[in-house]
Amino acid sequence: MDQVLVLVSLHSLASSIPIFNGSNFSDWKEQIQFHLGVLDLDLALRIETPLAITETSSAEERALFKSWERSNRLGIMFMRMCMVNNIKSTLPQNENAKEYLKDVEDRFRSADKSLGGRLMAGLTTMKFDGSRGMHEHVLEMTKLAVRLKTLGMNVDESFLIQFILNSLPAQYGPFL
Structure with missing residues (x-):
C-alpha cells in the first residue's frame, strides 16, 4: 500500500x-x-x-x-x-x-549560463515604451532579476532600482 x-x-x-x-x-x-x-x-x-x-x-x-x-x-x-x-x-x-x-x-549548465547572459542583457537594456502600464513594466524587470537569482546571478536591489529608473523615458525625469 x-x-x-x-x-x-x-x-x-x-x-x-x-x-x-x-x-x-x-x-x-x-x-x-x-x-x-x-x-x-x-x-x-x-x-x-x-x-x-x-x-x-x-x-x-x-x-x-x-x-x-x-x-x-x-x-x-x-x-x-x-x-x-x-x-x-x-x-x-x-x-x-x-x-x-x-x-x-x-x-546543461552552459545553457543556463547562456540564458543568464540573455536575461542580464534584457534587464540592462529594457526600456519603458508605454505599451503597457508602469506596474507591468516594473514587474517584468523584477521577474528578470528573480530568474537571474535562480541562476546564481544575484542582482542587488539598488542595482535593480537603477536599471528600472534607467529604463524610463525622459518624461519621468523628476524620478531620476
Missing part, C-alpha cells in the same frame, strides 16, 4: 514541476531537490553509496542501504519523469541518482 501511495505521490508531484527542456536547469534542479526532500527520497542525493550488504552487516547498515537504494531508484525515476523525451534519450544510463543529476548538470 505504501509503495502505491509513493508512486501516486511521485506522479502528482512530478506534474507540478516544470519539465526540464534543456534551458531551465537551475529551476528544474531546485524543484527536483525540494520535492525529493519533501518526499524523504533525497538520501541518494545527500550521501555516497553505502557499502553493499554482507552477512556481517549490522541492522543499521542494512536499513541505511535499503533506504538509500529506494531513494536512489525512485529519485532517478522522478528526475526522468520531469524531462522531455529527447533529453532522456541523450543522457547516459546511470544507476546512481547523484551521478545522474551531475551528468545532467554537466551537460
Whole structure:
C-alpha cells in the first residue's frame, strides 16, 4: 500500500514541476531537490553509496542501504519523469541518482549560463515604451532579476532600482 501511495505521490508531484527542456536547469534542479526532500527520497542525493550488504552487516547498515537504494531508484525515476523525451534519450544510463543529476548538470549548465547572459542583457537594456502600464513594466524587470537569482546571478536591489529608473523615458525625469 505504501509503495502505491509513493508512486501516486511521485506522479502528482512530478506534474507540478516544470519539465526540464534543456534551458531551465537551475529551476528544474531546485524543484527536483525540494520535492525529493519533501518526499524523504533525497538520501541518494545527500550521501555516497553505502557499502553493499554482507552477512556481517549490522541492522543499521542494512536499513541505511535499503533506504538509500529506494531513494536512489525512485529519485532517478522522478528526475526522468520531469524531462522531455529527447533529453532522456541523450543522457547516459546511470544507476546512481547523484551521478545522474551531475551528468545532467554537466551537460546543461552552459545553457543556463547562456540564458543568464540573455536575461542580464534584457534587464540592462529594457526600456519603458508605454505599451503597457508602469506596474507591468516594473514587474517584468523584477521577474528578470528573480530568474537571474535562480541562476546564481544575484542582482542587488539598488542595482535593480537603477536599471528600472534607467529604463524610463525622459518624461519621468523628476524620478531620476
